[in-house]
Amino acid sequence: MANDKVSKISKRYEIPIGPIHPALKEPIRVEAEVKGEKVVKVDVKRGFAHRGIEYMGMKRNAIQTLYLSERICGICSISHPYAFVLASEKALGIEPPPRAQYIRTIIAELERIHSHILWLGVVAHEIGFDPILFWTWKLREKVLDVLEAITGNRINYAMYMIGGVRRDIKESHILALRDMIDYYRKAADQMKDIFLSDPIYKARTKDVAKLSQDLALKLNIVGPTARAAGLRVDIRQDIPYDAYADIDVRAVVPQDIMGEVNGDAYDATLVRIYEIEQSLDIIEYCINNMPEGKLLAIPNYVALLTTIRKTQGEGIGAHEAPRGEVIHYVKYDGTRDGPVVWKVIAPSYNNINCWGPLLLGAEVADIPVVIAFIDPCLCCNDRIAFVKDENGRVLDYFEIHNMSVNKTMKIKRMLGV
Amino acid sequence: MTLATIFYAIGFPLLGIILGLLYKGIDRKISARMTSRIGPPIRQPFWDVGKLLIKETVVPENAVAWIFNVMPIVALASSMTLLLYIPFGIIKAPLEGYGDLVVILYLLTLQALAMAIGGFSAGSPFASVGAQREMILMMSYEMPLAIVITGFALIYKSFSLSTIALTPVWTLVGPVGWIGLLLLLAALLIVTPAELAKLPFDIAEAETEIAEGLLSEYSGRNLALFYLSDAVRSFAMVALEVALFFPFTFSQGFGLQFSEPVSYIIEGLWFLAKVLILYILAVTLVRTSFARFRIEQASRLFWTYVNIMALLGLILVALEVM
Amino acid sequence: MPTKAMFLMIRQLLQRPFTNPFPVKYAPKNVTKTIEKVKLGQMSINNPIPVPDGFRGKLKYDPERCIGCRLCITVCPANAMEWIPEVRKIRHYVTRCMFCGLCVDVCPGKKLPGETAPVKALSMSKEFLLADYDKYSDNLIVEPTSKEQSLNNQEPSSDQK
Structure with a gap:
């Protein structure tokens, strides 16, 4: 092919990263054209993990949809229900009891701790630092044990309910939480020691994935990635909800810690390690000031579903997930007991936009770091799928259905069934 | 053709493979324990090779098939030959007198070269990038390695490894030479992981970056041969370092005398123990506690710091000897 | 270094x-x-x-206590419950279950004679080693009656399908 020859003469290689690649934990495709070790052209293609979960949710009742939303992503298995519950409560006009609000906040912060530690391990793995991956994930076991003790499972906690929470935090759990806080205070210091002072970690992450404030604002970057670029954005600070309204949460930005902002992967590490400490402070405040009271505004699920069937309304719920802000839009129209419209916006959707500009001009060795530093969650990300024919025309539902039927017929003919 | 020749031709490579795989097993076990894991059983590398040998060998469509298939054999053969030049304690090297340190230098290069050519011939972008990286890395670390060997040639006025292994190098020089030798040793220890393609210099086989790079298209028997050559080379490289810097025999060290057959066994075991300790320190510990460099960082490290270190060592040694 | x-x-x-x-x-x-x-x-x-108290493992079903209210079918997000109209009980497919425990929360239970409070028909056991070769194996389907009986009951109805 003529194209091949040209690329051979100019010594350009096309490096296909994904949909299956060791640097990726979930499917996405990055097509990078490299010249030597420099990336000269890059294209990011998404849409490998679309599951039509929003459509499924709009066919079920609200309680079922809440638990479907928990299955959007395994690591954010509190973030999506949290946003859904907040949106639903706004739409239905339910106020959760104060104790439930505090318990929700504790669980959400526990999830942030485990997600951030997981990220630290993943980024270490991407630069070939597997022993640190094992070490950080060993540390992560503690918070998973605590979550298991409180909620009954290590992930997919099934804790939230519209108008409250399903399980109480008992005295024994509080003891375990205090023990865990001490453990992670020490572990966070160790992590600072090991990550921030390691010479090769520094060499591999300093000035890599350098996101400027302007670019971050332009591309609408959210979460720790934006905070690493020096932007003070944090839903817990900007639109406080639940127990965060009682706690003065401030966005963790590198300029407060180190005095300067680089916006690189090293700063992202810094922000995440300090956010673990911030989460510990929030949990400690919550257990010390936990109000007494009931757990659910409407304890009977049947009554809750009846309320939903009778209520018209819409609401937007925003929660600061470990990866950034996750936003759910829910609309109830008073005819059925589930949402008629359910829309999910996950943080990775915004954050993946920065891969293109950051990868351009980077080295091949930096590709995994750039991919990992935003902590991409691709199953949160794919909300819609287009199927195009060879002319680029978008096929609609009936055409795809017909094509599937025809293919089945063809296979049947081939097999002689 | 004598019986001894047959033993050296068949027995020695076999012994080399067994020792190489055994040391690889120990290395994996200790590395696992360092990361709080249980790790595979020590016999795991033998199983790995056995399993690879019964797997299908796939040659990619756009690979240059004959180069692609020959290079693993070249790599293993060069590693095996390398082993034949290294004296096992007081047991003399089988190929003693047919070559010296310079040959060893070339054999070390040949193995890396075979991997790089195999990578280029695979016709996959990952393998090509890996091969490019391997070539750059090779050009970077060959210089310090050559300097170390020159230093030894200066001291002994000979390139023969048997002469070097006979008298410990530390007894031949004074305090200035000692510092020089320590610098040379440090340079050699930094070169070791690069030579063996282990972390922090496994840049050509970076898993997360270029999906095992050079080896990405290899499978079945070819991969088993590369695996074996890697195991044998790791053992040979560390054995070479022991022969160069720590040739102290057991009887010398502890002032004991043994009768002829017993002393061979004891010295052989003593040598293996020394290799094991150095293997754990220079390979296992290093590969467990560092992340991977970028290629240009590694290159800069070798061309500036390690080169300066090695040259300084050479100058000190030369001052002492001249 | x-x-x-x-x-x-x-x-x-x-x-x-x-x-x-x-x-x-x-x-x-x-x-x-x-x-x-x-x-x-x-x-x-x-x-x-060992798993802690409150662990959500395989669902346990006590058909004696089941009143056939179908609330668990209403709330189950994964549609893992099947209604058996002949015996007015449910069948639970463990392979579809997402272990949220909503059915346990919602189950009203039944008060047997001589008891003061109703006991739930559904509960979460601590069993979590559920790997199997067949997703319809006996271990992964919770039936209202013992397997042999239900097989005998089921045969005509499955033919009708």
């Missing part, structure tokens, strides 16, 4: 491994034979880490 990570690795070398060697420390030569041996009691395996 000694780094902090290096000291950490040396420290971990001196500690015991963190891994719980469940079910066996090393992969056995023949997995199926090992499983058979364990089933026969000729070999013991290491225990998994």
